[in-house]
Amino acid sequence: MHSKRVFFITVFITVTLFFLSIFGIKLGSFEIKGADQMRYGIDIRGGVEATYEPKDWDQAPTDNELEAARAIIETRMDASNITDRDVTIDKSNGKIIVQFPWKSDEADFDPQKAVSELGETARLTFRDPDGNIVLEGTDVAKSSGQINQVTMNPVVVLELSDQGAAKFAAATGRLIGQRISIYMDETLISSPIVETQIIGGNAEITNMESLEAASALAHKINSGALPFSLVVKNCTIISPTLGSNALAVMVLAGKLAFMLVCLFMLLYYRLPGLVACIALVLQVTGQLLALSVPQFTLTLPGIAGVILSIGMGVDANVIISERIKEEINTGKTLGRAIDRGFERAFSSVFDGNITVIIVAVILIIFGSGALLSFGYTLLCGVIMNFIAGVTASRLMIRSLSNFEAFRKPQFFGARRLAK
The missing domain is CATH 1.20.1640.10 (Multidrug efflux transporter AcrB transmembrane domain)
Incomplete structure (x- = not known):
């Protein structure tokens, strides 16, 4: 040219x-x-420090459980492009301390509101009609909202771990025609009907209202992989470390x-x-x-x-x-x-x-x-x-x-x- x-x-x-x-x-x-x-980092614009601890947990969380919870929180923050963060574990008190920057459009500078960006901190469970837990959030490797290429309807696609696939195959085999309810702590978020036994570790939740609804449910399922429910005990504002x-x-x-x-x-x-x-x-x-x-x-x-x-x-x-x-x-x-x-x-x-x-x-x-x-x-x-x-x-x-x-x-x- x-x-x-x-x-x-x-x-x-x-x-x-x-x-x-x-x-x-x-x-x-x-x-x-x-x-x-x-979105500027903590060193430039400041941010929020939140202290999490297990909710309704009748025993002290193990080091492995705390590490798993930290890894999940960091994965969520990576997915949201929140790279300037500090997630530390207080093993002696069983707490997780998270520091992260304000959102770019933050106007109120409310730390409680800012913490909601990290997603659900509740424990995800899949339960049969009798209330027995058949699958946990840690058994779900990945969840996403998609359009089924055959029916062209919105669905939630679940990819299960090897252990989760075995559990789900056994549960769906005995619950055909019945509902498996999905809970975040004790809040029901979905209750699909089992149409057939699901083997292979891949499942779909159908009859979603829209792709947006499917994506929202998938996000909640992804957020529920924590080994236990977390509750925010303290929120504080962090000043910019560079002034x-x-x-x-x-x-x-x-x-x-x-x-x-x-x-x-x-x-x-x-x-x-x-x-x-x-x-x-x-x-x-x-x-x-x-x-x-x-x-x-x-x-x-x-x-x-x-x-x-x-x-x-x-x-x-x-x-x-x-x-x-x-x-x-x-x-x-x-x-x-x-x-x-x-x-x-x-x-x-x-x-x-x-x-x-x-x-x-x-x-x-x-x-x-x-x-x-x-x-x-x-x-x-x-x-x-x-x-x-x-x-x-x-x-x-x-x-x-x-x-x-x-x-x-x-x-x-x-x-x-x-x-």
């Missing part, structure tokens, strides 16, 4: 996405939140650094420097959208990941600009110099980025909390570096080279005339 219009189309897309990432948009139920509505003005200071520092980098690129590399600045704006925009759309928690390590990836983006553009300048100085035509410059620079950029991608993926898979936040922002930044710093930059420079006024060597920092 060597058209002169490509540069302006790329700039238009960059500006549009930039304003979208800063101010957001809301069309009916569809919403993309702006940068000021991101209330930390975010404003970091944003100001980021803006100043970005402007200085762009000024250097413009003065030293000129036309490729201008393209590099636009590419960096597109890269940062992509990272902001990757955080605001899924409401991924942005922490201080996450900001470090953003800054590191921006540095890699600058490095990629410097390498590309230098390679283009070298090719022009050897006497190549401008078009050939641009193509050769990108070809020579790509291997260096690719090698550097691919190693960072591997590290970021490992952090996302095996890390949690702050490490997960750092890995996520770093991965998004490197991917955007490929999109903006390599692909978009090449399209823009190639487009600008079609303008006769920009074919002079001084626009590329070169000494010889590009023909």
Whole structure:
């Protein structure tokens, strides 16, 4: 694509996405939140500390039970992209202490209301008509609301553990035509009829009103995998660990650094420097959208990941600009110099980025909390570096080279005339 219009189309897309990432948009139920509505970590915005303890539990919970409860709570928080959290166990008193940040749209700053985001803390049981427990929440590996591809009706799909599959096969075999009731503690949430014996560990709950109702029931079933019911005994507000003005200071520092980098690129590399600045704006925009759309928690390590990836983006553009300048100085035509410059620079950029991608993926898979936040922002930044710093930059420079006024060597920092 060597058209002169490509540069302006790329700039238009960059500006549009930039304003979208800063101010957001809301069309009916569809919403993309702006940068000021991101979910920030405890270190930046503060949050809530909640203390949980077993409810109606006539014995002290074992260490394994407390660890299982902590793992389930952390899994829920991961599913909600709450990466900045601290879930600790007080084994001596049988309590679980959870710290997590405020939601992005929090207005009341009510800790009791905020705790509800963690989902149900009741014990899930499946019971026969006589009230006997035939299955527990810990026997359910996964639950989801789906559309049955045969009947096209909403259903809840249950995936059971091996032990749960054996229990459920025995129960459904003797309860055909009867109801198996699902309880959260002593609250009935569903009571489906057994139509046939269910073997293999996969089951469906039919006759759901809508996909939304199926998804809501599935969420409750997923939340009920706790080994015992939990009750919140204490809720407190946590102040930002970096101070209330930390975010404003970091944003100001980021803006100043970005402007200085762009000024250097413009003065030293000129036309490729201008393209590099636009590419960096597109890269940062992509990272902001990757955080605001899924409401991924942005922490201080996450900001470090953003800054590191921006540095890699600058490095990629410097390498590309230098390679283009070298090719022009050897006497190549401008078009050939641009193509050769990108070809020579790509291997260096690719090698550097691919190693960072591997590290970021490992952090996302095996890390949690702050490490997960750092890995996520770093991965998004490197991917955007490929999109903006390599692909978009090449399209823009190639487009600008079609303008006769920009074919002079001084626009590329070169000494010889590009023909």
